[in-house]
Amino acid sequence: MAPHHAHNPSKRRGADLSAYATLSVISIFCAIPFFWVLLASIDGNASLFLQWPRELTIDNYVRIFMQEDGTRWVLNSLFVVGTATLIVMVLAGLGGYALSRTRAWWKRPFLYTILLIRVLPTTALIVPLYKVLLTANNWLGGVLRAIFGNGPAREILKYVGFIDGYLGLILVLATMQLPLALWIMKTFFDTVPRDYEEAALMDGATMLQRIRRVLIPLALPGLGAAGLFAFISAWGDFLLPLILLSSPDLQTLPLGLFRAFLRVNTIDYGFLAALAFVYLLPAVIAFGFARRFLVQTFSGGVKG
Template structure:
């Protein structure tokens, strides 16, 4: 095919665009295990000194075990809420007819267009009013609510692909809407559930603005806040330590992405085949 001759140029262009990122990851890896780095060249052999944060707290910061647990609770809580609420709302919008359905669909799309940073002041006052400011629960609810519009639209595409004949047959056989949703619809859209869950987990794991704004005390710190505290230290930042913490922060989400990338591709397909 004539188009195949352009693939080498396309691959070269993508490599050129990815080169700064690859250099950054290489610097992260080299700096985490080297006493000093000149450019990308390690100086002084290998060392594990920068990984001391795994064994002892750094300064007044909380232990890394507590911070890691907070991050896991935060990311998994967001993923669970997004998948649960999105799947139920998307099923209702896809299979049921009710007053205001079209308006609600448009409203969900409009809500997705609002950047989170524009809502921070309102979110701050709401969490203070509810007593959820400076808590992981508050940040989980905020992050999940901001991801819900996208989740609803993604899952609606999967539910739309379920044949109506299948649902009619289940209802004729005596199944309720709830039984059909739990026992038939959800297993059919499992690729979408995994895709949305993976996306929400990765998004929450890498979130910085919301925890930084809505969490004050270090008892609820996530890894993003822990890393920022090292970069924003009053004294000179230890970039070897920063690189080690950054690598520690990066590796779990990299593994999750490699395991869930085929599910993430299903977001763009919007079908029930997996």
């Protein structure tokens, strides 16, 4: 820690200058890759290298939505990640409330388990998870085929299938965000005094009424934080869509970007950069909103 007000003003100015210099170097390191994506995306002759665009164009962006499947990728991503976030908010809101209010013996073991689940790497879980989903998917496919016949069953599986279907990806993405969200909501409800609920109880409100009229309005800031973190993390995830999706219809943005990049002989950096920027933007906006919760959330888990 550096002194806030050294006694010698000239010494302090020197220290401030070196602070500016160091922070500038770190900031340039952090910012440079963004310049390339931004500049290449509006450059008619974009290349792999950072350069000032000679002719500005929005052609790359137009192409994403007009010629390529960009619209579908964006809508798929928004649908999958949006639904997963919604599920996380509802489940973590309810579960966090229960964890905060219960006095049962399983409270402490449950909270420990949640923390331990958070450290399990998804990459290590992916193989058994894939097997589990595959088995569930085959079983479900069998049932659907028996009822609806082959053709319609395939259409339905696109939505409710566990492998190469929306439902599987949504549920798994939501589950991976649940531990942190439950933790955020539990600590959040710990700070909400029970008086409010007791007042509602006195008025004869049922559990559902209490949740709707008292707890949801009180819980909104916590739900906002939990939802934002779930969205950012699910939006940025690459492994799960990579393994769980294969049909072009279901492609999400990370897969669209990754596969567009693999078309080696026709690499078009302007197009890729524009696509990367489209994919990046929602995450940065969400992060902007989440910023004020960052310290609480991280330090909440770190207070000894």
